[in-house]
Amino acid sequence: MSEQPGGSEFALIQRCFSSGYPQNAATLLGVGDDASVICPPAGQHLVQSLDTQVADVHFPANAPAQLIAQRTLRCAVSDLAAMGATPQGFLLGLTLPDNQTDWLDDFAHGLRDAATEFGISLLGGDTTRGPALVISILVQGWVATAPTPTGLTRSGARVGDDVWVSGYIGAAALSLPTVLANPETTDGLAAAYYYPTPRLSLGQSLLGIATAALDISDGLLQDAHHIATASAVSLALTGEQIPTAVGCGHPDWPNCLTGGDDYELLFTASPAQQASIQALAQRLALPLSRIGQCQPSAPGQPPAVTVSLDGLPLQLKTSGYQHF
Amino acid sequence: MSEQPGGSEFALIQRCFSSGYPQNAATLLGVGDDASVICPPAGQHLVQSLDTQVADVHFPANAPAQLIAQRTLRCAVSDLAAMGATPQGFLLGLTLPDNQTDWLDDFAHGLRDAATEFGISLLGGDTTRGPALVISILVQGWVATAPTPTGLTRSGARVGDDVWVSGYIGAAALSLPTVLANPETTDGLAAAYYYPTPRLSLGQSLLGIATAALDISDGLLQDAHHIATASAVSLALTGEQIPTAVGCGHPDWPNCLTGGDDYELLFTASPAQQASIQALAQRLALPLSRIGQCQPSAPGQPPAVTVSLDGLPLQLKTSGYQHF
Numbered sequence: 003m004s005e006q007p008g009g010s011e012f013a014l015i016q017r018c019f020s021s022g023y024p025q026n027a028a029t030l031l032g033v034g035d036d037a038s039v040i041c042p043p044a045g046q047h048l049v050q051s052l053d054t055q056v057a058d059v060h061f062p063a064n065a066p067a068q069l070i071a072q073r074t075l076r077c078a079v080s081d082l083a084a085m086g087a088t089p090q091g092f093l094l095g096l097t098l099p100d101n102q103t104d105w106l107d108d109f110a111h112g113l114r115d116a117a118t119e120f121g122i123s124l125l126g127g128d129t130t131r132g133p134a135l136v137i138s139i140l141v142q143g144w145v146a147t148a149p150t151p152t153g154l155t156r157s158g159a160r161v162g163d164d165v166w167v168s169g170y171i172g173a174a175a176l177s178l179p180t181v182l183a184n185p186e187t188t189d190g191l192a193a194a195y196y197y198p199t200p201r202l203s204l205g206q207s208l209l210g211i212a213t214a215a216l217d218i219s220d221g222l223l224q225d226a227h228h229i230a231t232a233s234a235v236s237l238a239l240t241g242e243q244i245p246t247a248v249g250c251g252h253p254d255w256p257n258c259l260t261g262g263d264d265y266e267l268l269f270t271a272s273p274a275q276q277a278s279i280q281a282l283a284q285r286l287a288l289p290l291s292r293i294g295q296c297q298p299s300a301p302g303q304p305p306a307v308t309v310s311l312d313g314l315p316l317q318l319k320t321s322g323y324q325h326f
Numbered sequence: 327m328s329e330q331p332g333g334s335e336f337a338l339i340q341r342c343f344s345s346g347y348p349q350n351a352a353t354l355l356g357v358g359d360d361a362s363v364i365c366p367p368a369g370q371h372l373v374q375s376l377d378t379q380v381a382d383v384h385f386p387a388n389a390p391a392q393l394i395a396q397r398t399l400r401c402a403v404s405d406l407a408a409m410g411a412t413p414q415g416f417l418l419g420l421t422l423p424d425n426q427t428d429w430l431d432d433f434a435h436g437l438r439d440a441a442t443e444f445g446i447s448l449l450g451g452d453t454t455r456g457p458a459l460v461i462s463i464l465v466q467g468w469v470a471t472a473p474t475p476t477g478l479t480r481s482g483a484r485v486g487d488d489v490w491v492s493g494y495i496g497a498a499a500l501s502l503p504t505v506l507a508n509p510e511t512t513d514g515l516a517a518a519y520y521y522p523t524p525r526l527s528l529g530q531s532l533l534g535i536a537t538a539a540l541d542i543s544d545g546l547l548q549d550a551h552h553i554a555t556a557s558a559v560s561l562a563l564t565g566e567q568i569p570t571a572v573g574c575g576h577p578d579w580p581n582c583l584t585g586g587d588d589y590e591l592l593f594t595a596s597p598a599q600q601a602s603i604q605a606l607a608q609r610l611a612l613p614l615s616r617i618g619q620c621q622p623s624a625p626g627q628p629p630a631v632t633v634s635l636d637g638l639p640l641q642l643k644t645s646g647y648q649h650f
Contacts, residue, residue, distance in 0.1 A: 049362070
């Protein structure tokens with residue numbers, strides 16, 4: 003039992019992961035030694051997130067390798083967007099069922115494309131054999147030490163703050179039947195599934211404006227609950243104001259609120275910031291919708307997330323996909 | 327398909343991973359947000375390594391969870407030792423077959439113990455369900471920007487340098503039959519398997535002394551080959567001088583040279599450093615053995631690793647365990 007590949011497979015892995023990725027001025031030592039070494043830029047804090055995705059849990063095992071790579075890296079980078087960080091690099095832990103040469107080449111192709119889009123270095127990683135395809139990605143980036151030394155956290159929402167969301171909610175959840183039936187398609191809604199857009203410019207622009215933020219990966223309502231709990235406020239959302247992939251009379255509308263995988267940003271901000279946020283929406287050409295307000299929690303009750311429709315409280319059966 | 331746990335399992339994960347780990351002054355934001363945030367200390371470079379270990383590939387799936395955690399974190403930290411880095415923190419990607427409450431509690435117990443020994447913070451991570459137990463650990467630490475800005479790499483060995491190894495080689499490989507037959511035992515050789523010692527003090531002391539270094543995770547000979555290739559020199563080792571768990575007349579002796587999992591440091595240094603290295607061995611109470619020399623490669627041949635015994639070249643069947 004051992005750690006590292008050898009022989010011809012070592013050469014394959016080296017070919018797939020040693021070149022063609024963006025170079026980064028901060029990277030002093032990349033793939034190929036016991037560890038990577040980077041030089042932290044002055045006046046910046048390091049922001050890091052580790053994501054694990056498992057075949058047939060997080061994506062269809064028979065999806066094209068290139069699309070799996072795209073989606074996995076984009077989902078990971080989204081956590082940096084949610085913090086307002088500027089991405090720098092990533093490390094990859096890859097567990098593969100077999101020695102699939104073509105699969106690995108295709109995976110590396112998608113990974114290089116996505117890394118190039120975000121300008122991030124592949125710093126290192128570990129490729130192992132195992133009974134299932136499991137992908138762990140550590141992404142990291144920088145946030146200026148002032149004025150927001152920890153970037154955008156989940157815990158800063160205050161009573162009276164507005165609740166905002168970027169883009170449209172639900173396309174990825176509604177694409178799931180299509181993706182599962184035909185994992186090779188990237189048409190229509192499936193593009194939202196395989197190519198989620200980390201809202202990096204938005205996150206960076208919200209530093210100093212938003213009081214709390216996260217990216218929606220488990221469904222709007224469940225993720226709203228994370229802000230509520232971390233900030234100790236309740237969130238009252240107005241159903242008609244939520245920008246969904248289908249209208250609120252449509253039978254799929256509830257799935258848009260509870261389905262995961264959108265990777266839009268949910269954030270809170272003082273009402274005094276409304277003009278700044280609307281200007282930001284214009285500048286980024288990205289819809290930013292005010293969907294509710296932070297309120298005190300009911301006496302003796304934990305923070306809650308409620309949705310009203312036609313002024314009446316809405317009962318939704320689930321508040322997000324819980325796979326573990 | 328989604329990213330994050332929810333409900334009661336969320337509470338379980340929170341209990342296991344949110345407290346009881348060392349706190350670190352560099353950590354501004356730890357477990358529980360979209361990402362962690364750390365403040366890089368001035369005059370230091372960041373050293374990072376990601377290790378993935380898979381049940382029944384890297385360790386017996388039925389080994390006690392506490393021992394699996396110990397071994398996995400210790401192996402990961404060993405990569406920092408090989409760079410001469412001072413550990414700071416880690417992130418954990420954990421894929422579990424079932425919702426095994428007891429398993430996760432025991433795993434967290436072992437993880438906390440090992441993290442406490444090394445004084446490293448748990449910065450974040452991701453726990454997912456999957457068909458097999460897969461553990462990915464990102465460890466990181468610091469190395470001073472001068473005099474060795476990238477720490478101890480594999481590529482600095484020069485013709486004429488001595489080749490050194492710490493401790494004794496082969497105990498972990500020889501323990502494998504015992505560990506596989508009885509995964510619960512930690513007696514005798516099995517301790518070498520479950521509790522490898524990252525040679526952190528040695529690595530840090532070798533900054534400015536060693537020209538190249540790595541930790542032995544795939545067998546002495548295969549890992550020596552990594553230094554040879556990266557440094558473009560050949561390594562000529564003297565069998566009698568290699569400090570092995572059994573003597574060189576023993577039938578298991580070749581396994582000591584080719585088996586993995588020792589996590590001792592293999593390093594090279596100018597002969598002018600012999601006195602410093604011997605003094606270091608005294609100070610650390612750790613045997614450091616000079617086992618060979620760096621030589622020019624044969625004309626037209628790639629860098630090679632050779633072992634002599636009784637002055638004659640030795641033929642060994644394998645040069646390391648290749649699991650991928």
